[in-house]
Amino acid sequence: MVTETPDATPAGSTASGEILRVSDLTLHHLVEDRLVIDGAFMSVDSGEVLGVMGESGSGKSALLFGIIRLLLREVEQRSGSIVYRGEDLMAKSSRQMEELRGLELAMIVPGGKFSLNPVETAGSQIVDVLRSHFPDRSKQDLADEAIDILRIIGIPDPHIRFQAYPHELSGGMAQRILIAKAMACSPQLLLGDEFTVGLDVTIQAQVMDHFHALLRERDTSLVLTTSDLGIAATYCDTIAVIRRGQIVEYAPVLDFFANPQHSYSRLLLSAAREARAQQKMDEARVDVERDTSQDRRFVHENLPAPSDLYTLVAPGHLVRLEDE
Amino acid sequence: MTTTTWQAVRVRVPRLSAGAVLGAMRRQKLLTIALGILAVMIFLAAVGPIIAPHDPEAVLRETLLDERGELILNAQGDPRTQLANLRAPSGAYWFGTDEKALDVFSRTISAPRVDLVIAIASTIIGLGAGSVLGLVAGYAAGRGRLVGSLAEVLTRFMDIIQAFPVFIVALALVAVIGSGQDKVIYVLSFLFTPIFFRYVRAETLLVRELTFVEAERAVGNPTRRIMFNHILPNSVTTATVQGSAVMGYAILLTAGLSFVGAGVAPPTPEWGAMIRSGVELMQSGQWWTSVFPGITLGLTVFSLAVIGESIRVRWRGSGLRGY
Numbered sequence: 175m176v177t178e179t180p181d182a183t184p185a186g187s188t189a190s191g192e193i194l195r196v197s198d199l200t201l202h203h204l205v206e207d208r209l210v211i212d213g214a215f216m217s218v219d220s221g222e223v224l225g226v227m228g229e230s231g232s233g234k235s236a237l238l239f240g241i242i243r244l245l246l247r248e249v250e251q252r253s254g255s256i257v258y259r260g261e262d263l264m265a266k267s268s269r270q271m272e273e274l275r276g277l278e279l280a281m282i283v284p285g286g287k288f289s290l291n292p293v294e295t296a297g298s299q300i301v302d303v304l305r306s307h308f309p310d311r312s313k314q315d316l317a318d319e320a321i322d323i324l325r326i327i328g329i330p331d332p333h334i335r336f337q338a339y340p341h342e343l344s345g346g347m348a349q350r351i352l353i354a355k356a357m358a359c360s361p362q363l364l365l366g367d368e369f370t371v372g373l374d375v376t377i378q379a380q381v382m383d384h385f386h387a388l389l390r391e392r393d394t395s396l397v398l399t400t401s402d403l404g405i406a407a408t409y410c411d412t413i414a415v416i417r418r419g420q421i422v423e424y425a426p427v428l429d430f431f432a433n434p435q436h437s438y439s440r441l442l443l444s445a446a447r448e449a450r451a452q453q454k455m456d457e458a459r460v461d462v463e464r465d466t467s468q469d470r471r472f473v474h475e476n477l478p479a480p481s482d483l484y485t486l487v488a489p490g491h492l493v494r495l496e497d498e
Numbered sequence: 499m500t501t502t503t504w505q506a507v508r509v510r511v512p513r514l515s516a517g518a519v520l521g522a523m524r525r526q527k528l529l530t531i532a533l534g535i536l537a538v539m540i541f542l543a544a545v546g547p548i549i550a551p552h553d554p555e556a557v558l559r560e561t562l563l564d565e566r567g568e569l570i571l572n573a574q575g576d577p578r579t580q581l582a583n584l585r586a587p588s589g590a591y592w593f594g595t596d597e598k599a600l601d602v603f604s605r606t607i608s609a610p611r612v613d614l615v616i617a618i619a620s621t622i623i624g625l626g627a628g629s630v631l632g633l634v635a636g637y638a639a640g641r642g643r644l645v646g647s648l649a650e651v652l653t654r655f656m657d658i659i660q661a662f663p664v665f666i667v668a669l670a671l672v673a674v675i676g677s678g679q680d681k682v683i684y685v686l687s688f689l690f691t692p693i694f695f696r697y698v699r700a701e702t703l704l705v706r707e708l709t710f711v712e713a714e715r716a717v718g719n720p721t722r723r724i725m726f727n728h729i730l731p732n733s734v735t736t737a738t739v740q741g742s743a744v745m746g747y748a749i750l751l752t753a754g755l756s757f758v759g760a761g762v763a764p765p766t767p768e769w770g771a772m773i774r775s776g777v778e779l780m781q782s783g784q785w786w787t788s789v790f791p792g793i794t795l796g797l798t799v800f801s802l803a804v805i806g807e808s809i810r811v812r813w814r815g816s817g818l819r820g821y
Contacts, residue, residue: 244715247640276718289713293731302727306719355717
């Protein structure tokens with residue numbers, strides 16, 4: 175269990191610690207002619223882990239790609255603003271976004287070794303990321319730093335892994351390399367797209383525990399999409415449930431598990447009741463209840479959600495009005 | 499009770515031993531022969547003119563002897579000489595001499611310096627230009643309206659080059675820019691570019707959609723680095739595999755151009771030009787001027803074809819494909 179907590183953030187902090195604010199984000203798929211994301215919003219504080227939950231096809235990944243502004247060619251943005259540390263990302267040119275990506279915000283993709291360039295060693299891929307942002311530093315210097323990063327990510331024998339090609343890595347190791355690439359330039363905001371899918375449960379816990387500790391240590395924020403209730407309960411501070419591109423419930427993790435309001439959220443949780451995840455969820459709930467300070471740290475007072483569509487049921491707990 | 503102890507196992511990386519090489523040579527006789535021929539040609543390209551028994555570009559003269567076997571002197575007291583042209587192969591001239599009294603053996607082993615250099619240089623330049631253009635065209639295809647159309651124009655231009663018969667275009671270009679070793683290299687590079695361009699473009703279209711490319715972008719690599727560091731190394735393989743075959747083609751084209759008088763001009767030793775110089779003599783029985791350079795040319799092209807084919811087969815079987 176992580177005991178270390180960042181010193182700076184006072185309880186119930188709001189705008190001062192806010193790092194990302196998304197409002198009314200709407201993405202339209204031109205070919206399928208449907209809204210992939212429909213009026214999504216979020217507010218992420220520094221050091222917060224926001225879990226975006228939903229079934230596959232609900233638009234979780236599209237939401238992340240929308241934030242980092244790497245949309246498919248057939249997806250266009252209809253409306254919305256994305257403000258990262260007071261800067262409007264929508265106003266950035268693609269060149270400016272290239273500079274921000276990796277340095278300020280970066281994405282961790284799923285897929286293990288299939289998401290790594292097969293003909294380049296793990297180490298030089300990390301060096302590539304570093305060199306994109308620090309072109310003046312020497313190769314040796316960057317290589318040393320890359321090995322440091324591998325060590326920090328929790329990769330045993332970083333010198334050996336540095337020279338390994340993706341096909342020589344195990345799935346868990348490859349996923350850690352992907353995390354290392356995203357964290358190479360110490361970005362303040364990470365977007366994680368179901369990146370533990372495909373790892374077996376013990377490796378998943380190992381990777382997530384270490385990664386979560388690292389986030390705490392560096393006060394880095396994470397927006398994590400997942401369909402795994404166990405992960406959501408264990409590592410997230412705030413939960414957003416998304417269905418058909420719409421956020422249906424947005425709540426601090428304790429409120430969400432103790433008191434889910436939307437019928438779809440209840441459905442999601444009841445689906446897990448039959449599965450093994452239930453036990454983990456109960457454990458997590460106990461953990462969360464015990465550690466109330468952690469829960470209260472990220473309660474958002476002014477979420478950028480339209481008041482005619484959402485009702486506030488508790489501080490920081492919004493529920494979308496149900497259609498019928 | 500049994501206890502399991504885990505020990506570090508040192509993984510042996512297969513080393514290239516003499517035994518392994520000999521075994522491979524026994525299994526692949528044809529490839530071994532082809533590599534041997536190519537090695538000889540490369541060796542000749544390096545030292546051919548130096549080890550040649552006669553100067554490949556100098557006219558040979560023989561001293562004249564009278565009945566008693568003594569030198570016939572002219573008015574100045576120097577021995578009288580005559581042109582040693584069209585001598586049959588003998589101990590003095592292994593492959594004989596040609597119409598202009600040049601030593602065919604010396605010329606045949608000096609020619610790789612011209613032919614092989616043209617072949618290697620034009621293939622490398624063609625591969626380089628074709629890869630870069632193919633990468634850009636493949637990456638830009640269907641992107642923005644402007645870049646996309648430019649990429650399309652480039653692709654169609656390459657198609658147009660390939661639509662013409664290669665030899666005819668080569669002749670026309672040489673007619674425009676002039677002949678000579680460097681000019682032939684330019685012309686062939688230009689003609690080979692579309693071959694490599696098509697392979698790299700096609701692979702780039704495939705590779706750019708793979709997950710890892712999106713992943714590289716998401717961690718902050720700029721477009722240029724993604725193209726050259728991440729996509730190109732993955733899309734250049736097919737084109738590289740063709741390199742050896744194209745090199746053989748280059749030698750044939752060079753010889754062909756020289757044969758019709760458009761490539762490398764005599765007296766520079768070049769197989770095509772040498773074959774040409776002996777064509778009329780074949781009927782009168784002086785076969786050696788054309789046959790020896792012809793055989794050497796054939797062996798070189800054959801070895802490159804065998805090597806190219808063997809690389810292609812090996813590469814296809816190695817699972818690098820289907821990625």
